[in-house]
Amino acid sequence: MASSSSPIITGALTTLGLVVIGSLLTSLLLHFSQMSELTLPYFTYSINGLSLLIGGYIAGRRGGQKGWYFGGLTGVAYFILVFLIGFLAFDVAPQLSVLLFLVIAFVVGALGGVLGVNLSQSTK
Template identity: 45%
Template sequence: MENKLWITPILYGLIAVVGTLLASSFMLSLLLHFTALSETAIHWFLLPITLITLFAGGFIAGLKSGTKGWYVGGVTGLAFLLLVWLISFLGFDTAFRLQNLLIYSSYLLSSVIGGVIGVNMSPKKF
């Protein structure tokens, strides 16, 4: 398969991840504004929401590609991680810590697993 054909499923997965995270952060901000919840209470929901979203993005990428789900799921996860790292480093001037490595590894693993499952659900099996 040519490289151009790999870009489309990865972009579908990345758009799904970013769109879902934007929608979920909007809903969480509404919860913070209109309820008595504090930011520390919402903090516990952020990691599971992001893991599920990256799983879904990898799943969509694997579903669209039809083959090599680990590859398209992994590249989708890496593209998201690059975006998050650039925003946190350039936008907020935060240093990279061991905790970030563990969280980013779990994000990548979630995306890869989603890609593998997405390929197995795909009607484009070769």
């Protein structure tokens, strides 16, 4: 999906691309179905989590080693991007829940990175 020399940038761009695609599909589903807007947070968390896992997987696979490192930093890079968009574009004030999102983004990305390294080595 993304081409770069850095596994972290590749993973973060992949994560961002998957979030955009997932958000577009969710908005189409919301518009053309009877789905309630009350279910939207579940879709949002699921799309972000799955995208972070896949982005971390790709970063770990491209890195070839230290999957937790490349995947975790992919999660941190994605967090910084989302935080900056929220802070600068929507004037969202930093709260304690932001730190929870940072920790979760790191952990999910790191898990994806570990899977990326281990599954790519088992297929060689």
